Amino acid sequence: MSHDLHKRDTIDQVPPEPCSPEEVALKSFFLGPQSENAPWLRELVMQILDNWFAWRRLLYPADGRAISVADQESTRFLAKREDFRTRIYELMQRFQNEMPSFSPRYIGHMLTEASMPALLGHIITVLHNPNNISGEASRVGIEIEEEAIHELMKMVRYQPEEGNGHFTSGGTLANLESCLRARGRMAKWLAAGAAARAAGRNIGLMEAAHMGWEYYDRLRVDDRMDDDLLVRFNFLKSGALRTVREYEKLFGFPYEGPVALVPNNKHYSWNKSIDIMGMGEEAFRGIPTDRNGRMSVDGLKKELDRALGEKRPVMMVVSIAGTTELGDFDPIHEVQHLLDTWREQHGLHIWHHIDAAYGGFFCTLDIDKIDLISQSMTEALKSMHKANSITIDPHKLGYVPYSSGAILCKSKREYFYKKTHAPYINFRDAEDRGPQTVEGSRSAAGAVSTWLTARSIGLNRAGYGIILERTIRSRMKLESLFAEASVRLRVNPHAETNVLCFCVADEGDPLSIVNRRTQAIYEAFSPDENHDFFVSKTSLGRNDYKAFLDDFTSGWDAVQDAGELSLIRLVLMNPFFDNRETDVYYPEEFVSKLLQFLDTLE
Template sequence: MSKVSGCLEGVSFLGPKSENANWLRSEFDRVLDQWFDWRRALFSEDPSPIPESIRLTPDFLAGQDMLSQKVRELSDMMTGEVPKYTPRYIGHMVSELSVPALLGHFVTLLHNPNNTSRDVARVSGRVEDEAISMLAAMIGFDPARAQGHFTSGGTIANFESVWRARYRMDHSLALGLCIAEKTGEPFDPVSFAHLGWEAHTALAATHNITDAELREASGVLGNPFRIAARITRASGREWNGPVLLVPGNKHFSWQKAANVFGLGEEAFWTIGLDRNGRLSLASLREAIERAFAAGRPVLAVVTVAGTTEAGEIDPVDGVCDVLDAWRDAGRDIWHHVDAAWGGFLCSMLGGDAGRVLSEHAGRALKAIRRANSVTLDPHKLGYVPYACGAFLVRDQASYANSTFAAPYIDRSAPNDRWMMTLEGSRSGSGAAAVWLTGKTLTFGPQGFGDIMAGTLDSRAYFEQALVSGCRLVRILEPADSNILCFSLAKQGEGLAASNARTRRVFEAFVGDPEFSVSRTELSVANYGALIDSHLDRYGGQADCQSLVLIRCVFMNPFWRNPQVRSALMPRFLDRLETHMN
């Protein structure tokens, strides 16, 4: 798909005024016609269970009329929903849907594939394979080696990473326990927990450890309390289990993961943040050293590429360097990048679209390819209908996890994922939406990357106009992605007073039908250094324990349009001024 009048989004989205309505209606009609014809032609000799004699009865027609009324009722109700398609909506991580994603979702929905098994998704399963390869290439994985699948969202994708990291660590701990109990050699759980698959395989062969023996020593497959006691005896040190290292800017799903996988909240260690609100490398190094000194392996280190609060991108490249040094020292630590928000920004890399990325963001996004696993959310910056997340790993070994029996599903089908996913049934519509997006827009800098560049450029434009137009605006810096946060403060003012003003203005926007914004609140406990940096810019005083911010998310592709900008920006500034008075 090529750019139209230099504006790729013009042909890729319906448009806030339904500008592409006639074309899109014809595409929907074509899809429905093909679906109807396919059903009529297949097994044409079979009798119809709904013959015309039934369809023309009063009861049948009345039933259709009743259903039509309820459809209209639901449609009318939905016109009262928040209008997220308009550029005036800059509230949360949701926006206009792309036409390719909408059509891909619709086409596949009609065929109702369940991607849990190729038994019922012969075509949709292959579409998922190809879509995963497209996303893998976008983030820099080798698509020939990468593995993955689509999920219901980022939370489950994050859970998938913990599941696989735990599986790898459990295998290595079981191996070390078997060797120690066989040979009487001292058992160091920390060293064995971080073998990595290659070293694990070699060591198992050297000591002739069987799968049956590993199963007997597994804390996941066996009784975890008995295994913990065995590890304590073999190591001569109380076994307290692994820790999960997650930065203070993490998504709430990580605390859920620690709970669901039985790690306990005590094992959920928070890595401190720097003055930019990003993971602190010094804090990471200290946490790893502290864990190892306490005899606690690191189940995984998590970095965030696009935080929910303000879109910050952690120094993924720096974290990779830290973990590479530990790997060289014989301790392979799993690294997961939660790129649910920022992963699609990788489409800008390698082309002119990347010009809008800061040097830091460019380095960090490019380093995602060095991680073990990655979370993406196509239903955010991919412009795909809900619910659609994705989980990817860089190779087959990293995809390994526990397997389960299901006698009603064919285990011989190649590439079946039913035994490799936390979710059982998985809709194929999200995968098809991504597939059609990738086939038309392409996930590169000349296609999708250009749209992403437009969203970052829009954020920068909005920031400049906001600062120029309102003297109380205090931008939260730096801005790594297309999310802009600001507070409203007088020079030298205390944080409590500016928080009160910012809250009041946000509440006024909630009741204002013209624009939708969101609000976020950063705690001193997690974001203390960032808050200090923010206050320093205007001499503000830290007299409370949080910073309240108005949050604007620039997903809508039409904010880059000059006519849209010139029409909406003055109006937003006017509403802001009104709400402050």
């Protein structure tokens, strides 16, 4: 065992600086690890319940009671009530064994303490139980969803009056919603191009698939294309096989369908989306990552050139803002610049979607003043508003209860991609969200929770910006403690948000040994049972992260005897992890426990 493993024990304990007034104020929005704000939360919950009780009593007071005092005093009623109480007690006892994700000791997955505004918004919504499918089932819920979507759009610098969106059950569904809209747009453009070709215009398939709305609108007017004509050439209306035969006859070559370009650092939900879309695995083309673990823009350019050469329309290009494994941002600004260049030079309009399920709320950072993030991430955040669509998960860095995701579209025209008729639902107008959502029935809880947090905490620099800046500083603090503790602690050198990944390696260690050591650490701090801390584990495969792995593992001259590298993954979302008032200072405590465990492996 190397001597430096015990260096942590000799670090001088310097009293930390007190919290700023702004940070102290933000503590009012969380219950606290020891339920410090419980009296206030209890008061608010009782006010909510009393208000709900009164609303029910006073709405139709002349109706009279349905449950009499005699009913409530009957033997069978009382017996059932006691049985019910027993079941409630049983359920509460079972949840005593649930994951303590509220605790600063939970630094595993992208899950943490929910804010009190979010909890209370969720409770209020559950009590009233609106269904945001339409105004017939939700009067207030759909209004609040509209306002909450506007808050999210302003956060990412979309113009609410120009775009639209809706809440989903999470990022997986929001990403699928973006695929459907990108495909729907391409289907319309291809249909117009095919109709124009049939009418004698010299338009190619790639030009048609990426023509842009201005050319589409002009074609429809100039060639007098009505909806009935376009249905014949729309593969979503007339069937893919029949339409492909039309395309091949008109354009004169075998048509193999569109492709989607998604970086290899993607979330696994993208594989689901492509499966659901029925595009086939070969149409799902991965973009290599660079030495930082982010999308390679050179790799993207090669795939765009390849698609152009193969005459395969590009349905969409996806960038990631906050990758699942490393928490980092793709160079969104460079991706957007490349797509803008293609539009200007080739006349090809390509849908750009940003999967910001995790990283979207970093838009609240004061990026012009803080020096915590890279220039690339700064430029990426500034460029997000240029993309066609964005996925955001309030149930991650929005500190909102599950499940709450959202799809945002920059353009209303691209959001409202289809018409749906349901004879038993009265959709109010052309801009009703109901016909546009994959889910039919939708709870308003995610929208209301997001609305209340946005209006109370603030999706701005003075609210969420301070909270998320604090979490980034937590990662930086832990990195510095790792550096002081041992040279064996190998930390991802390119981290820039609040996710820290590391492994333990001696000079010359093969990947197989490092991976076994990572597995042992994971089991010692796994979520299977209560430990001093809880961590997660990820594996970076050589096929997806070759440049990153070559660079990272060269730091200890690793023997490349495995196809992947396993890393301990710490998600430092909890706003109290770097707390200055607790008796335990969590960053130092975690390093101490980690070093103690490593001693046992020697």
